[in-house]
Amino acid sequence: MFQRHLETLPREIIEKVQLERLKRTIRRIKERNRIYWEKIGKVVPEDVKSLDDLKRLPFLTKDDLRKGYPFGFACGEQKDFVRFHMSSGTTGTPVVNPYTSADVDQWGEIMARCLAAAGLTFSDVLQITPSFGLFNGGFGFHYGAEKIGCFVVPIGPGRTLLQLKFFKDFNTTALAGIASYPLRIIEVAKEEGFDFSETSLKVGIFGAEVWSEEMRRYIEKEMGIEAFDIIGMTETGGVGLGIECNYHNGIHVWEDHYIVEIIDPETGYVLPDGEEGEMVVTTLTREGLPLIRYRTRDITRIVSRERCECGRTHLKVARIKGRTDDMLKVKGVCFYPRQVEEIVMKYPEILPDYQIIIGKVEGKDTIKLIIESEKQDEYLKERIEEEIYSTLGLHIKVTLKKKGEIPRAPGKAVRVKKEI
Numbered sequence: 001m002f003q004r005h006l007e008t009l010p011r012e013i014i015e016k017v018q019l020e021r022l023k024r025t026i027r028r029i030k031e032r033n034r035i036y037w038e039k040i041g042k043v044v045p046e047d048v049k050s051l052d053d054l055k056r057l058p059f060l061t062k063d064d065l066r067k068g069y070p071f072g073f074a075c076g077e078q079k080d081f082v083r084f085h086m087s088s089g090t091t092g093t094p095v096v097n098p099y100t101s102a103d104v105d106q107w108g109e110i111m112a113r114c115l116a117a118a119g120l121t122f123s124d125v126l127q128i129t130p131s132f133g134l135f136n137g138g139f140g141f142h143y144g145a146e147k148i149g150c151f152v153v154p155i156g157p158g159r160t161l162l163q164l165k166f167f168k169d170f171n172t173t174a175l176a177g178i179a180s181y182p183l184r185i186i187e188v189a190k191e192e193g194f195d196f197s198e199t200s201l202k203v204g205i206f207g208a209e210v211w212s213e214e215m216r217r218y219i220e221k222e223m224g225i226e227a228f229d230i231i232g233m234t235e236t237g238g239v240g241l242g243i244e245c246n247y248h249n250g251i252h253v254w255e256d257h258y259i260v261e262i263i264d265p266e267t268g269y270v271l272p273d274g275e276e277g278e279m280v281v282t283t284l285t286r287e288g289l290p291l292i293r294y295r296t297r298d299i300t301r302i303v304s305r306e307r308c309e310c311g312r313t314h315l316k317v318a319r320i321k322g323r324t325d326d327m328l329k330v331k332g333v334c335f336y337p338r339q340v341e342e343i344v345m346k347y348p349e350i351l352p353d354y355q356i357i358i359g360k361v362e363g364k365d366t367i368k369l370i371i372e373s374e375k376q377d378e379y380l381k382e383r384i385e386e387e388i389y390s391t392l393g394l395h396i397k398v399t400l401k402k403k404g405e406i407p408r409a410p411g412k413a414v415r416v417k418k419e420i
């Protein structure tokens with residue numbers, strides 16, 4: 001562990017720390033941003049007597065933050081900040097998160113905990129494939145790696161042939177990336193006859209996209225590594241909100257830095273542990289953009305608040321199932337793309353790239369699933385159609401294509417296309 005004492009705090013102490021830091025965060029908003037303070041109902045720290053009082057505060061949404069572009073919710077002035085990161089903004093105005101130097105330090109700390117949870121030490125070599133720029137991924141891994149003192153290969157995204165060469169030339173032991181990028185690496189490696197067993201790779205840390213257990217098994221088998229799921233987003237201060245430990249039975253969220261609630265996305269009520277709903281995050285140590293009850297739109301549940309087999313006491317949430325806005329409703333059936341992925345990936349003949357195409361013909365929903373296989377097997381197609389119907393209750397038309405026919409997107413994979 002990077003900070004054994006803090007990562008194994010007894011629950012009563014964690015909750016005491018959370019209450020004190022929640023009050024401090026509210027005070028910061030009250031003193032530094034009047035509009036934000038009004039938005040949270042002009043609550044004063046003295047009003048917050050227990051963590052339960054958090055439930056009375058209003059939610060903050062991505063739309064709120066967008067409307068505040070660039071510094072509407074920032075607590076401080078530009079001169080107090082050292083940099084910003086920004087959400088990709090593919091679906092509208094981006095969200096800007098300004099960092100104070102203390103925020104950069106906080107980020108390094110939680111990322112160092114994440115890297116240590118994935119088994120990294122100073123003797124490791126971490127190849128960082130997320131970009132270094134407005135997207136938070138590259139820098140997040142970099143700061144964590146600096147804190148644990150491992151060797152960084154700051155290559156960034158793309159140039160997959162060079163990635164393969166560097167695995168060997170720099171004895172890379174750990175790979176960090178967006179969850180769909182290892183698929184590209186594996187694909188290019190196969191074309192080039194590259195053998196992962198000739199490298200020192202043993203760990204992969206992947207996030208920023210929803211990826212299934214089946215996808216994990218594929219990556220682990222092909223690359224000969226242990227893969228860890230990491231979470232975090234621009235709004236919470238970047239990657240590193242939480243990560244799996246080597247028991248892989250949930251994602252630890254660093255509770256001395258964040259409070260997590262799971263709510264019913266329709267009613268907004270907090271759900272009991274174990275029930276699936278939308279994750280809401282309150283930050284406790286962020287300065288530039290502190291969050292009070294931010295609706296992440298990620299669907300998960302609380303797995304456990306008990307001490308984990310790894311010794312950590314910070315709660316665990318399930319791997320993200322989808323986002324409230326990724327849920328698809330076709331022919332009256334609601335489902336997440338990940339559920340289709342889980343079915344498709346069970347078939348070893350099927351390659352891991354897939355695309356769901358949704359449209360409308362004469363007012364009726366249509367849905368197609370495009371998959372790739374080396375073999376053009378009609379029987380296989382039917383089996384997949386039947387399995388999707390028996391699992392999701394959805395009639396879906398499967399189209400089998402040859403390897404490489406589904407367009408590969410730079411950055412995040414495009415799994416769903418709407419032709420409406």
Ligand SMILES: [Zn+2]
Pocket residue numbers: 245246247252308309310311312
């Ligand atoms: Zn654990």
